[in-house]
Amino acid sequence: MGQITLQDVQKSFGPVHIIKGADLDVADGSFVVFVGPSGCGKTTLLRLIAGLEDVSGGKILIDGKNVVDTPPAKRGLSMVFQSYALYPHMSVRGNIGFGLKMAGLAKDEINRKVEAAAATLNLTPYLDRKPRELSGGQRQRVAIGRAIVREPKAFLFDEPLSNLDAALRVQMRIEVTRLQKQLGTTAIYVTHDQVEAMTMADKIVVLNGGKIEQYGSPLELYERPANLFVAGFIGSPKMNFVTGELAKQQGATTIGVRPEHLRIERDGAGGWQGTIAVAEHLGSDTFLYVDAGPLGMLTARYIGELSLHAGDRVSLMPEPARIHRFDQSGNAVRG
Amino acid sequence: MARMATTQRVVVSTIGAWFFGFLIFFPILWMVLASFKTELEAFAIPPSFLFFHWTTENYATVQERSDYLHHAVNSIIIAGGSTLIALLIAIPAAWSMAFSPTKRTKDILLWMLSTKMMPPVGVLVPIYLIYKSFGLLDSRMGLVFILCLGNLPIVIWMLFTYFKEIPRDILEAARMDGATIGRELVYVLTPMAIPGLASTMLLNLILAWNEAFWTLNLSTSSAAPLTVFIASYSSPEGLFWAKLSAASTLAIAPILVLGWFSQKQLVRGLTFGAVK
Ligand SMILES: Nc1ncnc2c1ncn2[C@@H]1O[C@H](COP(=O)(O)OP(=O)(O)O)[C@@H](O)[C@H]1O
Ligand SMILES: [Mg+2]
Numbered sequence: 001m002g003q004i005t006l007q008d009v010q011k012s013f014g015p016v017h018i019i020k021g022a023d024l025d026v027a028d029g030s031f032v033v034f035v036g037p038s039g040c041g042k043t044t045l046l047r048l049i050a051g052l053e054d055v056s057g058g059k060i061l062i063d064g065k066n067v068v069d070t071p072p073a074k075r076g077l078s079m080v081f082q083s084y085a086l087y088p089h090m091s092v093r094g095n096i097g098f099g100l101k102m103a104g105l106a107k108d109e110i111n112r113k114v115e116a117a118a119a120t121l122n123l124t125p126y127l128d129r130k131p132r133e134l135s136g137g138q139r140q141r142v143a144i145g146r147a148i149v150r151e152p153k154a155f156l157f158d159e160p161l162s163n164l165d166a167a168l169r170v171q172m173r174i175e176v177t178r179l180q181k182q183l184g185t186t187a188i189y190v191t192h193d194q195v196e197a198m199t200m201a202d203k204i205v206v207l208n209g210g211k212i213e214q215y216g217s218p219l220e221l222y223e224r225p226a227n228l229f230v231a232g233f234i235g236s237p238k239m240n241f242v243t244g245e246l247a248k249q250q251g252a253t254t255i256g257v258r259p260e261h262l263r264i265e266r267d268g269a270g271g272w273q274g275t276i277a278v279a280e281h282l283g284s285d286t287f288l289y290v291d292a293g294p295l296g297m298l299t300a301r302y303i304g305e306l307s308l309h310a311g312d313r314v315s316l317m318p319e320p321a322r323i324h325r326f327d328q329s330g331n332a333v334r335g
Numbered sequence: 336m337a338r339m340a341t342t343q344r345v346v347v348s349t350i351g352a353w354f355f356g357f358l359i360f361f362p363i364l365w366m367v368l369a370s371f372k373t374e375l376e377a378f379a380i381p382p383s384f385l386f387f388h389w390t391t392e393n394y395a396t397v398q399e400r401s402d403y404l405h406h407a408v409n410s411i412i413i414a415g416g417s418t419l420i421a422l423l424i425a426i427p428a429a430w431s432m433a434f435s436p437t438k439r440t441k442d443i444l445l446w447m448l449s450t451k452m453m454p455p456v457g458v459l460v461p462i463y464l465i466y467k468s469f470g471l472l473d474s475r476m477g478l479v480f481i482l483c484l485g486n487l488p489i490v491i492w493m494l495f496t497y498f499k500e501i502p503r504d505i506l507e508a509a510r511m512d513g514a515t516i517g518r519e520l521v522y523v524l525t526p527m528a529i530p531g532l533a534s535t536m537l538l539n540l541i542l543a544w545n546e547a548f549w550t551l552n553l554s555t556s557s558a559a560p561l562t563v564f565i566a567s568y569s570s571p572e573g574l575f576w577a578k579l580s581a582a583s584t585l586a587i588a589p590i591l592v593l594g595w596f597s598q599k600q601l602v603r604g605l606t607f608g609a610v611k
Contacts, residue, residue: 082504
């Protein structure tokens with residue numbers, strides 16, 4: 001079991017309030033991603049759950065038991081650090097088995113478990129190497145091996161893939177997701193990359209300035225962002241925002257339309273008109289950056305190739321059902 | 336083309352390195368050579384490099400005139416003792432500054448280093464008088480004490496830099512893995528700190544072994560280390576180059592051998608902080 005509940009969790013470093021009251025329910029076996037811009041408190045929140053920092057207020061429940069006064073090792077969680085944090089003087093075997101050794105398991109039992117974990121992660125040939133003799137991806141896998149071998153209630157990941165190159169990152173992303181599903185262990189995963197969040201998560205927590213902006217499944221966040229921040233943060237390219245008279249007509253202060261929800265018409269008469277400033281042709285997609293005069297720069301996305309070029313006039317027609325409306329304080333207007 | 340340029344550069348820099356290495360080593364080589372010359376040949380101009388009458392009589396004379404072993408033992412006790420005590424004080428000091436720094440930590444470190452900026456001769460008279468009243472003149476304890484204090488700032492600085500390099504993440508990983516403070520110390524921290532401790536110890540041993548100002552001023556005979564032994568050959572009766580060289584060769588031999596066998600540690604120690 002690994003059900004984690006946060007109740008009004010607060011954290012201050014001296015006078016600085018970093019986590020401003022977080023409430024969250026992480027269901028057993030689910031994959032939850034904390035996403036948000038750098039410095040918003042993702043790592044801090046994860047470390048509070050791990051027990052590496054003490055809360056300034058609130059409760060953290062693991063399987064219903066408040067653990068705020070429990071030391072990290074006794075919480076039954078394991079953590080994968082951004083820097084991997086492998087023990088440099090120990091072999092891969094020693095690294096993966098260290099937690100078991102500390103728990104006082106018998107030697108042959110440790111060996112059996114370490115070898116099983118290594119086999120899952122394709123690390124068997126490297127068991128007797130030192131971390132410095134491994135590539136970045138292999139080190140990453142050792143760090144994950146160290147986490148899974150203890151059969152924890154939950155895994156905590158702090159930007160584990162951010163030190164890998166782009167291709168390896170995509171591969172490891174899939175591996176981590178598959179491994180988590182296969183083990184069925186609860187996972188909390190921190191990243192600043194919204195693509196990672198969208199692809200890996202069962203549920204996403206969007207953090208900003210120490211506050212939870214929204215908690216929901218990837219598609220919920222995409223289709224019904226609770227506020228301007230989430231609307232702008234989730235989705236790539238970013239949602240277009242328009243203020244002023246056009247928004248007022250819709251009963252909102254700001255309206256937002258995603259680039260993929262703008263229909264592109266050559267020399268059209270209706271819609272939002274402008275001149276293409278830059279056109280990006282990827283083959284699979286065409287991205288247009290359109291200077292729409294008083295509306296500002298708008299981004300439009302077309303699936304497939306569209307033969308338009310810089311300087312061409314276009315009109316962009318927002319799909320009426322896909323227009324997001326936000327009030328003065330930035331919250332979504334529903335209905 | 337690119338490969339040729341690289342080879343050329345390797346050759347040039349290798350020659351350069353050997354040249355400068357030889358340049359730096361030359362005084363020592365010259366000293367060793369001079370120690371095998373007669374006093375007359377040691378003075379000769381132009382000097383003879385290898386083709387002179389080799390003799391070991393200087394070593395015999397030095398051995399006869401003064402008690403090398405007595406001085407060597409003093410050197411070992413003074414250098415070893417001051418290093419050991421300095422480490423005992425510096426380890427906890429550097430530890431706490433590296434792992435639980437406060438706002439003032441940087442100031443304290445700078446203040447400690449600033450004590451090394453004052454020339455020691457500035458405090459010679461007060462220290463001499465204090466030593467005299469406490470009966471510490473010409474005592475091994477007195478020399479251990481002053482050398483220990485003198486090198487302490489450097490030892491603390493070095494250890495601080497090493498401890499700072501130990502990533503906190505690793506200590507936290509050990510905590511997550513269920514290691515108690517004691518086991519964290521035994522299984523994780525100590526193995527990671529040993530290279531740093533070893534090079535600090537070596538460097539301090541060498542510094543203490545070669546320290547001449549305090550040892551010459553605060554000791555005369557019974558506590559006198561090898562520095563005093565060397566100095567005794569450049570005094571009243573005039574300069575005896577060959578014998579002085581023989582004495583110096585004998586004096587630096589132990590530390591040279593130690594340095595030779597611990598080159599790797601030492602290089603790391605001397606470039607501390609430079610390689611991340
Ligand atoms: N130990 C600490 N002492 C003081 N401030 C801290 C400490 N740890 C983190 N912070 C501050 O808390 C904020 C959030 O940090 P962090 O949780 O690391 O952000 P994220 O992981 O989202 O990038 C940052 O402004 C950071 O400077
Ligand atoms: Mg972070």
